[in-house]
Amino acid sequence: MTELSESHTVKAYDNELDQLRLLVLKLGGLVVDQILLARRALKERDDDLARKVIARETEVNQLDTDGEELAFKLIAKRQPIATDLRVVLAMIRTITDLERVGDEAKKIAKTARKLIVDEVEPVPQFSRAIDRMAELAAKLMREVLEALDVFDADKAIRVAAEDRHLNWEYKQCLRLVHETLAQDSSRIEHAAEIVIVIKALERIGDHAKNIAKYVIYVVQGRDVRHIKTKQLAKEMGAEVTPPPGKDA
């Protein structure tokens, strides 16, 4: 695909595409905030904050519905083709992924509430590991939204490749849970909750990777969803750092 000229002859078409893009970015900003708040609620054992995250899920759902409606109307009115069509398709898919990221944040907030209500003693190793994962998951989401904003395929592939680091962190966390359980099996209930949280964070990384691949689809005009990230990064000549013990 080549770079597009700035605007359509019909200015209202540009406005509608802009509205859709801004709505997606707003939804993206909201779910990143949800991830960070859910993590804080968990870390600081803040029940009010956890409740706030759960309550804000309706805002996420509303933006999801509004975004679909905008895209639906845009297709009906403008019948987008070529890059425009790919942009609209990518935005619709991104909305779905972002809504699911919102669900994952809610899941973390709910788990936080359970741990607070049950007065479960925090395990410092778990907290540190979750912190690292949450930070990386939020970073991936922020960066993929930046890539989506300007349709930067190079940045997108770097985000997709960094998801491998989050997967690596997830496996480390899981190992930590197993080790803790091997030493103290009375922690089983707590461990199960922690697994829910780290799985949610790992899934957020997957959604960031999906969105990154939609960006590449818009820019390159080829569907790369089912191409392994490692292979795709190689094809695109992207310089990526592999997770510890893995090939680039």
Place this chain on the structure above:
Amino acid sequence: MPAEANRAVSERPRPEGTTEAVPGKTIGDYTHPDAVMSCRNVDVYYGDKQAVMDVSLDIGRNEVISMIGPSGCGKSTFLRCLNRMNDTIDIARVTGDITLDGENIYDKRLDVVQLRARVGMVFQKPNPFPKSIFENVAYGPRIHGMARDKTDLEEIVHESLERAGLLKEVKDRMDQPGTGLSGGQQQRLCIARAIAVNPEVVLMDEPCSALDPIATARIEDLIDELKQKYTIAIVTHSMQQAARVSQRTAYFHLGILVEVGTTDHIFTNPTHKLTEDYITGRFG
């Protein structure tokens, strides 16, 4: 190669509303493995003005090929070269090679009336003869001596109307004037008239631009059926129509064939920026 196409990129013409220059040569494969018509280095001049520049393009057997581009881009002028309709314009001059089944259609010995039977044409505005529906369709086969007798002629007329999807609507009023039909019916009558002489290629110059959406849909459905038997080259201003009816699409700009390719490619991921900008409504 004409001077225009040989110019350096910086000197090549830029369509209004874009900073992108037309390419030095056509993007995409302009050949077809089973070409019924072949055009090579075609230039068309109206007096001093060059309207079509160095266009090479094959028209494949039993394919529908659409020609798109903004007004004045040379697409209709090029289409009219394919059955020598430009001969009717005094100041028009066509150079280059155009063949039909390997035969040069601009050969002086070639009978233009025969050529126009083999390469029929349907125009933007339906133009039935001021005669009965029957006579509109019977005219061609009669002057070309295609019918042995009256029954034979009736059979050709019925079959042509049937193929044009009009027979059911007119079979009980064949003696009524063709001009009394609705716009969409008149256009299908013109298609029946074109196919009555059993052409190899049917040229359509914006055949639906004067029709309502339902009549347009009928013509598009008809094009889909006709391609089983004929080759169709259609000029259209409707991107959606080009995307719906054709297998290949050729994009013209400033008299140059900018890009040609499968319709799927042109409408989902065209190669040249001008094509992308034009089909997405960014200029033109």
